[in-house]
Amino acid sequence: MSYLKFEKALMTNLQDSLPRELLRTNRSGAYACSTIVDCNTRKYHGLLVVPVPELDDDNHVLLSSLDPTVIQHGAAFNLGLHKYQGGTFSPQGHKYIREFDCDNVPTTIYRVGGVLLKKEVVFQHYEDRILIRYTLLEAHSKTTLQFRPFLAFRSVKQFTHENPVADRTYHQIDNGISTCMYAGYPALYMQFSKTNEFHFEPYWYRGLEYPKEQERGYASDEDLYVPGYFEMNISKGESIIFAASTSECKPSILPNLFTTEVETRSPRDNFFHCLVNAAHQFHNSAKDGARYILAGYPWFKCRARDQFIALPGLTLSIEEQDYFELVMQTAEKGLREFMEGKPLTVNIYEMEKPDVPLWCVWAIQQYAKAAGKERCKKLYGSLLYDIIDYFMLDKHPNLTLDKNGLLYADAKGKAITWMNSMNNGRPVVPRSGYIVEFNALWYNALKFAAVMEQESGNIERSNTLEELAARCKEAFVDTFLNEYGYLYDYVDGNMIDWSVRPNMIFAVALDYSPLDQKQKRGVLDVCTRELLTPKGLRSLSPKSGGYNPMYTGPQSQRDLAYHQGTAWPWLGGFYLEACLKLYKQTRLSFVERQLVGYEDEMFHHCLSTLPELFDGNPPFNGRGAISFAMNVAEVLRTLELLEKYKY
Structure with a gap:
């Protein structure tokens, strides 16, 4: 039985399906993210969202979405879904969804009359490339597929609107086209594993609306450019693979490439495996070999405090000591540069925060418990010594x-x-x-x-x-x-x-x-009586002045609530560790019950991960970033502690 599977009744009810998001990442910080019905509800959503260091430090949405259309007997059925101003959803492709499953890779089954079409999506690990495989499971007559790419070419912090500056030219490449809307951006390469025809019909789709931005008090509408559509026939049992990337590839390799990527995916068939999968999504590799832990998706970079707090749970708790060492190698370089007053050569933010070296010591301490004190002394003994001296000699500004x-x-x-x-x-x-x-x-x-x-x-x-x-x-x-x-x-x-x-x-x-x-x-x-929730510890007791537990509304309103009563799972991890240390096996069942509150989140908000924070009052809705490293890390570390106290 599938763990992360949703039937037709939920998928076709937008009230239930639109709040559920899905995130796929690679190691460069690029990602694909949307709702489970492929309707973008945030400006951060897109099929291909990549860093463009030549422009700035932000991610950029190149390909916003791809609308497939099934044609039989001259009748066209568009499987896409967009929200437009005025509350209009069009085309309404969600009504053709029969089921959705993402235990392994996100898989959607569409039924259009006698046509049964399967869509599977993976994001390539070490390239900025999204891969989508369409398989025709059933068809009783000739079937044609059309694909319309919606292009944005913008920062995740901005919107694009119809303008005369956008470059509409394109170039034919093997089984596809390449195009680049604005100077400074990389070209977008869109290719299929099968020969197709591209019909150039440039058109701006105006007034697309993102309800999550409305909720957060931001501007929420934009226009997207569609250069035309790809068209090809498909036979029963045949698979066609679409690839969108910042580099060209040979179409002939796409089938094997897709299969290889699927085989490397860790399953999400239970709570623990979901968290392991989420943990890997925070891994970030730079071209110079540096390794980082991103603080969260979709808008966080690598932040020093978050990285040290998250590192043990995301690596040691799932027996990935080697990645701990790789990240620490980069982090130590940055920390030493800061302590020596040198400019940072690593991409780690907020290294100047006073508690960062102290959290580094805590991370090293967890490593000593996992790898042994001898290896810890060998790798990090001098760093530990220097951090303690740094504070004893009053060198921190x-x-x-x-x-x-x-x-x-x-x-x-x-x-x-x-x-x-x-x-x-x-x-x-x-x-x-x-x-x-x-x-x-x-x-x-x-x-x-x-x-x-x-x-x-x-x-x-x-x-x-x-x-x-x-x-x-x-x-x-x-x-x-x-x-x-x-x-x-x-x-x-x-x-x-x-x-x-x-x-x-x-x-x-x-x-x-x-x-x-x-x-x-x-x-x-006191923490139990006044701060504990099913989603972690509140940042402030309801009995204290200024309690403001609902993280909603515009930015200024959310700022006032951020640490004034909202609940944080990573704090809950330390709370549960304290319970186990004080009361040991007598609290095992209590800790297990508390973890149930986190497992519930695998099916909501962003599937198979944990959001940044929760409202401090019932029903404890998830808020903020859709996937947050410290939360995932501390729940994984709690699961590891739980097993140790059981035996």
């Missing part, structure tokens, strides 16, 4: 090591933590001074480094770190723990933030905690 052993951040008017939303140029959640997760990470880093130094025979260095950790521990409890049993979010002189936020969970979840068992239980209990 935005962190100071105080005499009490705590790290102090002067962040007035700045957003330096993961709670980084801004409104009118100011942080929505202003956090400065002694910040709770910074210092929980710092204590954990000191203790881990002390153990590693001791095992390396550096006893004097280990003792120095232990002494600093002891001061840090005492000051941490004195500074953050209040009489109600939870931790202040930050303390800056006389400014104390009493808000109940999830950042205190790290002081319980990390391997080395400055809290004793009773204090940990108190913190965990």
